[in-house]
Amino acid sequence: MKRLVVGLSGSSGVIFGVRLLEVLKGIPEVETHLVLSKGAEVTLGLETDRTPDSVRALADVVHDHGNLAASISSGSFRVMGMAVVPCSMKSLAQIAISLNDNLLARAADVTLKERRKLVLVPRETPLHLGHLRHMTAVTEMGGIILPPVPSFYHEPKTIMDIVDQTVGKVLDQFEIAHSLFKRWGGNDA
Numbered sequence: 001m002k003r004l005v006v007g008l009s010g011s012s013g014v015i016f017g018v019r020l021l022e023v024l025k026g027i028p029e030v031e032t033h034l035v036l037s038k039g040a041e042v043t044l045g046l047e048t049d050r051t052p053d054s055v056r057a058l059a060d061v062v063h064d065h066g067n068l069a070a071s072i073s074s075g076s077f078r079v080m081g082m083a084v085v086p087c088s089m090k091s092l093a094q095i096a097i098s099l100n101d102n103l104l105a106r107a108a109d110v111t112l113k114e115r116r117k118l119v120l121v122p123r124e125t126p127l128h129l130g131h132l133r134h135m136t137a138v139t140e141m142g143g144i145i146l147p148p149v150p151s152f153y154h155e156p157k158t159i160m161d162i163v164d165q166t167v168g169k170v171l172d173q174f175e176i177a178h179s180l181f182k183r184w185g186g187n188d189a
């Protein structure tokens, strides 16, 4: 059993995180540990017809955003990594400077200090220099910045085609097999 920490924060595009959890629910080999920020609860209400509880139900284990004593707050709890999808500029900033006053930021900090894979899907536009510097800092610490940028050679027809492409790119980072998009050159390799 592999464990993956999934953080949903309060930027627009919470559907990316919801879809990631939906896909992971169909992969029994991966145990998901979810931490949902208050901001994500707000965007869930504004951008989707999902309730926070229905999203929590997609995860194997749910942790309270304020619970700094949760298992995922410690590096001794073994996980393969963490994905923050979507990642707000506030959560990005907190992660960049180890401002660990909530579980999402703390779990991300632990992921970096343990040299595990941290994937952030930031959503903001345009970006000011501070945002870019925080992304640079996270990259310098070993994190991966994976913006939700669609590719059009996939010829997406629906919004969910676009969402699935980014979710598939996140899963690729953790080498979790999926068929969410058609790969250039074929899906066999």
Ligand SMILES: Cc1cc2nc3c(=O)[nH]c(=O)nc-3n(C[C@H](O)[C@H](O)[C@H](O)COP(=O)(O)O)c2cc1C
Pocket: 008, 009, 010, 011, 012, 013, 037, 038, 039, 040, 042, 043, 046, 087, 088, 089, 090, 091, 123, 124
């Ligand atoms: C509808 C809505 C959309 C938002 N979109 C973004 C966004 O795209 N990017 C961003 O960085 N913050 C966005 N925010 C602001 C964040 O929710 C806010 O900064 C919050 O404090 C983030 O906290 P969190 O990272 O703990 O969830 C949005 C807020 C709302 C209500």
